[in-house]
Amino acid sequence: MFATMNNMPFPLGDQFASKFTWFPEQASTFAKENDDLFFAITWLCVLFFIPIAGCLFYFAFKYKKPKGAKAESNTAHNTPLELAWSILPSFFLVAMFVYGAQSYLNRRTVPEGANDIGLKAFKWGWALDYGGGVINPELHILLDEPTKLSMRSSDVIHSVFIPAFRAKKDVVPGRYNYMWFEANVASEQVSQAELEAAKKANGDGPWDYDEHQFTSDGYKFFDLYCTEYCGKNHSAMQTAVVVHRTQEDLEAWIKQVSARPTDQPPAVWGEKLYSQRGCAGCHSVDGSKRVGPSFKGTYGSVRPLADGTTVKADENYINRSILYPKEKVVAGYPPVMPSYQGQLSPDDIDSIIAYLKTLSDSGKATVTPSDEAKTDTATKTDTATKTDNEN
Ligand code: HEC
Ligand SMILES: [Cu+2]
Structure with a gap:
């Protein structure tokens, strides 16, 4: 991997x-x-190293003088x-x-x-x-x-x-x-x-x-x-x-x-995007801390933000976190997440949300049918938020 x-x-x-x-x-x-x-x-x-190193050793031994001998040189110029x-x-x-x-x-x-x-x-x-x-x-x-x-x-x-x-x-x-x-x-x-x-x-x-x-x-x-x-x-x-x-x-x-094959459930596609599109480098799914918070249990939980307020991690929040990551920054994390605006389609984001739901107990309770037709995120998030509020 x-x-x-x-x-x-x-x-x-x-x-x-x-x-x-x-x-x-x-x-x-x-x-x-x-x-x-x-x-x-x-x-x-x-080819150059061998004769040069060879001469070096040869001359070092050939002209070796006993200790105390006077050093003398009479080298002259040799133009050719x-x-x-x-x-x-x-x-x-x-x-x-x-x-x-x-x-x-x-x-x-x-x-x-x-x-x-x-x-x-x-x-x-x-x-x-x-x-x-x-x-x-x-x-x-x-x-x-x-x-x-x-x-x-x-x-x-x-x-x-x-x-x-x-x-x-x-x-x-x-x-x-x-x-x-x-x-x-x-x-x-x-x-x-x-x-x-x-x-x-x-x-x-x-x-x-x-x-x-x-x-x-x-x-x-x-x-x-x-x-x-x-x-x-x-x-x-x-x-x-x-x-x-x-x-x-x-x-x-x-x-x-x-794009997501029509026969593939959104959560499966979402998991694929998670590993293929770099989320995995910063977000774990087992609760451990990487550069960003783990996705385990994120969906449906209450997130403490850097500005001291809190927000419920529903579909809207996750959608905005992916498109405008600097808008609501989770407390204790640097605002380093890149925006995926224009890089993930509404269906891609739907699929990631579906995947996050499988990682959270509150998500499993409100899980959407996997064969749901590909719809615009906005309408889908709306209905899903309503279900969410009923809990
Ligand atoms: C370079 C690291 C990095 C990458 C890559 C990255 N994120 Fe993030 N993400 C962060 C950090 C750091 C935070 C917490 C700070 C913030 O809210 O901006 C965060 C926050 C989030 C949140 C809010 C989480 C919470 O606990 O409330 C979501 C949802 C999210 N990211 C989804 C994604 C998805 C989906 C991808 C891949 C398509 C992704 N991120 C890729 C770093 C990253
Ligand atoms: Cu590198």
Whole structure:
């Protein structure tokens, strides 16, 4: 699992060819160039280091003098030697610079027509924006086509790193940054039987990527994680990158994650949103305190606010807490919750409320039928509040 605390140190999905390989599989157009340049520079350094260190030791022993001997030097200028050791290495330096600069400029120049995906980094997770209100923690892209990430942070400096693509870029609050890459290895899909078995083993909780090594849709994945220390759960700031072979395949996935399936009860969808949209990073469901209050028993309880007043946590309060978190701040907590205005649909918020009800005794008493049609939050909250008042 990614969004919540993680007890596995290395949830790697990336494939290493063998134990002795330094880097994961090369899965983007940058990867080969990157590795070739890296190894060229490394071996060049080794090539210089060995004779230099060798001479150092050789001369140290060769010219060793007994203790107390007078130090004397009669070294003179040797123009050809000095020219040789200055000019020869400078060719290597210039070559390193030229290849390095070319590669850097290539990475900073997004090809025309690249597919643009929005990325928001937050403590502690990722929100990938596919347009049309579709936001998901996983990065799904197209094979052999350039993808551009338009990136921003909602709190501190994070950094995107996709080792298999050899792609890495900081995400800085207060400004947009971008990166691009072109994947050239597609994500394989596991068999339906394997997927079913994994789903059964996984149960209802958040999908365990470490355990299964493929996504809940059955795709093998590459890793994306934060590589700029950003606080307590930095190490859990990881997600999966899936490379689709065809546009149709990618679009089918986007469609599938874009809204609550009609046959899914709101509370189940709400739980999914809770783990996928970053709530879990700040709110526990077992009563323990994280950055924000736990959701356990929240619904229907009386909340003490920072301004000394209290409020009953009904549908309206929860709805407003999600859309306008700074309006009513719970006493004893910093006002750091980001607003989800425009990012969660009314049905999404309905579903989260339904999920919160399952975590609270007073919620279970007034639980709404799960097959209730998708309605506007406003009307629904109204009726629900009435039921609530009858208790
Ligand atoms: C960066 C941390 C953070 C994230 C992410 C976050 N919250 Fe919060 N949330 C807080 C904090 C801190 C508070 C308490 C202070 C306040 O009321 O603003 C809070 C308060 C709340 C409250 C009022 C709770 C109460 O006890 O009265 C609700 C409801 C809520 N959040 C829902 C959500 C939902 C739903 C999400 C995900 C879609 C979410 N939050 C994501 C930090 C966060
Ligand atoms: Cu981070």
